[in-house]
Amino acid sequence: MKLIETKVMRGPNYWSVDQGSLIVLKIQLDDIAESEVNTVMQKAILEIPALSSKHHIQDHVQKGLPLLIKHLAVELQCMAEMPCTYARSRAGSNKGEHFIIVEYTIEEAGVHAAKTALHITEALLKGEPVDIKSHISELNEIRHSRKLGATSADILDAVKERKIPFRRFDNGSLIILGYGNKQQKIRTAVTDSTSGLGIELAGDKEETKKMLAEANVPVPKGILVYSEAGLRERIIEVKFPVVIKPLDGNHGRGVTTNIMDVEKAVFGFTIAKKISKAVILEEYIEGNDYRFLVINFKLIAVAKRTPAFVKGDGKSTIQQLVDEENKNPERGSEEKHVLAIIKIDEVTKKILSEKNLSADSIPASGEIIVLKDTANISAGGTAEDVTETVHPENIFMAERVAKMFNLNICGIDVMAKAVDIPITREVGAVIEVNAGPGLRMHSNPQGGKIRDVASPIVEMMFPTPQHARIPIVAVTGTNGKTTTTRMIAHLAKHAGHTPGFCTTEGIYVDGHMTFEGDCTGYLSAHDVLFDPVVDFAVLECARGGILKSGLGFDHCDISVVTNITEDHLGLKDINTLEDMAKVKSVVARSTTKNGYSILNADNDLSYKIMDDLECNVALFSMKSENERIKEHVKNGGLAATVESGYVIVHKGKTKIQIELIDNIPVTFKGKASYMIKNILPAVLTGIISGFTVDEIQKGLKTFYPSPHLTPGRMNLFDFTRFKVMIDYAHNMDGFFELKRFLDEVEDSPKVGLIAVAGDRRDEDIRHVGLLAATMFDKIIIKHDKDLRGRTAENISELLLEGISQINKAVPTMIISEEKEAIEYALDNAEKGSFILICAGIVSETVDQVSQLYKINSLITQIH
Incomplete structure (x- = not known):
């Protein structure tokens, strides 16, 4: 038994479009007799009975160990309080290879559970x-380390329920x-x-009291003291009983209440002084402790809080x-549970000593022993919902207080005899105003009605889920992805948007490159989607990224499948065109039901994807008479075609003439058919997105095949004596399209600097050589820096085999380093020649040729 590879899916993927959170193990298993499989399964059931009662593995022995491994991986997570259900296994393309695909709740735990399932089986x-218990313990540790606090967890549950996209920053409590x-x-x-100022004001308890008092809100009378001497001197200004608390404390820390003498006042001062330099001395308001929760300036819930206590049983100590x-x-x-641990601290000991008790005292059966001065949940208190009993005047007061501090989420602490009568100076007072109040006393009270207090917060931020989203266009296919992505972003810019897009060259925001590299996977899509500037996202989704982690979004509004042709076959268990079509279809099948998937009607595999879609479909074709287009x-x-030299959009029977192809620079007067x-x-x-025809026209006319707009895609440099074009053709279909373009080019001789990625099949490399022999009068073979598992000699040999099948006489040389090959080709260029460079690393190729072009221009000016 061998683990070959582990992958983590984080979005719609090859294995499931609907279930994005998956762990995929690729394993190698030896042949095992069915009787031995049965024995292993019975042992597993003895260790984890749920494998039988819940998963019924004993009824499917013939499916072998992959069945056991997948159900083990799921059940281990369930036992560690991370509920999962999705579990699949698939046979690989080679004998003994299997894929185990299981759901996860927490990524790290999912990986651990899947690998543990494999180890247990072995x-x-x-x-x-x-030792199942130790494995569950390890998973529990992971769960606790990743668990959000109670308030954040409640909010995130409401976010997930509304399918609002989110990201936990650095696995912490900050959620975007x-x-x-x-x-x-x-x-x-x-x-x-x-409000930042509101948070600051609420944090200063004395300033809070003054603001409330000036607004005629009842508050306890009090003063500030800074020293024990000051306390002793001024305590006579406030009648007993009194409360002592830190000026800028929170969660009830450092608060001592119902103080009846100077000795306890000094004790309270000492506790409060540990938290704040200034200490508040104020009158004690008799009554119950209430928390009013105001969200978006509306009262949502009220909880009655009770200090931590224990009830005697006549035999146990406190x-x-x-x-x-x-x-x-x-x-x-405190952060991750509904109730806090009760601690016997200095305050508790003081309370007990005043009653001639200690932690070792044994209360009588039924006797209630109060352990804290405050009823804060963080100090071990409990809560009971009393929202439905609140008097309208108190509702008005709470909402008014929140507006005074401009706090859109506000917790107001009130001491009062009751809340079903108006709170006046005689029956209660507002004690504190809190920014960032805890929600758990309302969402998980120990008595009364459970209140959904997270939903109002989420709905305040996003009235509807759509308010949290921007348009997403996802582009996939074999060829043309990058140029199509760039062109769509360019059109969006002309339509007044601030587009963000990612391609094989990098990540771009509003035309600025923010990261350079091959950015066509999950993380790059995330970077674009969570950029605060972007209001229109265009995401290139390549095969590798889809297979590695899935898509970087839950769904898109528009998907584009440019074409599906032979490339990357034989890699990552994708061996046939049908396999590749399934990979590319992930993008199309992730389109919203009201969205559009744009498919190539001239490409059978792209067009066939339509059968699996629930969204709207738009088609495009180079032929206006395409039968599929006519039927559609x-x-x-909705469709787009070429007709009489124009780009035409069909909306049912209506035709919209968009632009003359010759007016679109990137087509080279129609010679570059693949650009069309x-x-x-x-x-x-653009049409689906609501761009006007005028906006689309302006975008098309200003989309030049330049290193800035389309780096490495038909970038033409007109040197004094010859021309150089850079293109990223890297597969047979790409070379075929280039051949069609070169057939229209009159310049001669035509020189090709070609290279092929080493991870392509032998026949694919030969075919590129074969096509090159029909395209060029001279060929220079170069090699990519990353040979992807082959030697330079092997790649050259296969290319030469392909070339010789067509034209053994075509002059061919090998200059492995691209930089040297380019220098040689340009130094030895004949007058009138056309040199085509198939770029390896586009940015490096463009930089080198651009620099040589500048030198050429300077020399020309001098002469």
Whole structure:
């Protein structure tokens, strides 16, 4: 048993479009008799009975160990409180190879569970003992390390329910919600639109009291003290009982209440002084402790809070009762559990000593022992929902207070005899105003009604899920992806958008490259989608990225499949064109039901994808008489074709003349037919996106085949004595399209600098050589820096074999280094020649030729 490869899917993928969070193990298994498989399964059931009662593996012994491994991986996560259900296994293309595909809740835990399932199976097969408890413990540790706090978790659940895209920043509590310029950030219950000044004001308890008092909101009378001497001197100004608390504390830390004498006041001062330089001394308001929660300046919930306590049983000490209560699974770390651990601290000891008790005292059966001065949940308190009993005057007061501080999420602490009567100076007071209040006392109260308080926060940020999204166009196919992506972004720019796009050259935001590299996978799509400037995303989705991690989005509004032809076959278990079509179809099948998938009606495999789609479909063809187009348009469909030299859009029976092809620079007066194939889906994207015909025309007329707009795609440099074109043709179909273009070029001789990626099949490399022999009068073979598993000699040999099949006489030489090959070709160029460079690393090729072109221009000017 051998693990060959582990992949993590994070979006729609080759294995499932609907289930994006998957772990994929590629494994090698030896032949195992069915009886031995049955023995292993029975051992596994003894260790984990749910494999039988829940997954029924004993009924499918004939499916072998892959069945056991996938269900083990799922069940291990379930046992560690990470519920999962999706589990699949598939046979690989080679004997003994299998793919195990299982869902995960937390990525790291999913990988760990899948690999652990493999190790457990191997151990059982060898008759070795397994320790399931330790494996579950490891998974629990991962879960706890990645778990959000209670407030953040509630909010994220509401976000997921509405299918709002999100990203946890650095796996922490900062969550970015929404795409592009629609995004907003939230950390616990503070959003990026929460008033910073309001947070600052609420953090200063004395200033808060003054603001409330000036607005005639009842508050306790009090003063600030800075030293014990000051406390002793001024305590007579505030009548007992009093409260002492830090000026800028939170979560009830450092607060001592119901102080009846100077000695306890000094004790309270000492506690508060540890947290703040200034200490508030104020009158104690008798009554119950209430928390009013106001969201978007509307009262949403009110909880009555009770300080931490234990109930005597007549035989256990207070410490034992506390320890027993702390075993409650709802109690734990303050950030990640509904209730906090109760700690017997200095405050608790003081409270107990005043009653002549200690932690070792044994309360009578039924006796209630209060352990804290405050009812804060963070101090171990509990909560009961009383929202439905609140008097309208108190609702008005709470909403008014939130507006005073301009806090869109606000927690208001009130001490009052009750909330079903107006809170006046005689019956209660507002004690504190809190920014970023906790939600758990409302969403998980120990009594009363559970309140959904997270949804109002999310709906405040995004009234509808669509408010969190920007238009997404996803482009895939074998050839033309990059140029189509760039062209669509260019049209969007002319339509007034701020586009972001990613391609094989890098990531671009509003025309500026923010990252250079091959950026056609999950992470690059994320970079574009979570850029706060972007309002229109165009994402090139290449085969490699889809297979590695899936798509970087849950769904797109428009998808484009340019074509599906032979390239990259034999790599990553994709061996046939049908396999490749399934990879590319992931993009199309991820289109929203109301969106459009744009398919190539001239390409059978692209067109066939339509059978698997639930969204709208638009077609394009170089031939206006294409029967597929005619049928589609007849049924009211949307299409784009070439007719009488014009790009034409068909909307049912209506025809829209977009632009004369000769007026579009990138077509080279119509000679570059494959550029026209890129224009058609780009124009359809513009029409679907609501761009005007005028905007589309302006975009097409200004889209030049330059290193700036289309680096490495038909970049023409007109030197004094010859011409040089750079193109990224890298497969047989790309070379065939170049041949069609070169057949229209009159310059002579034609010189080709060719290279092929080493990870292509032997026959693919030979075919490139064969085509090159029909295209060029002279050939220079060069090699990419990354030979991808082959030697330079082997690649050259295969290319030469292809060349010799057509024309053994064509002059051919090998200059392995691209830079040297370019220098040689240009230094030895004949007058009137046309040199085509098939770029390796586009940016390096463009830079070198651009520099040589500048030198040529300077020499020309001098002479």
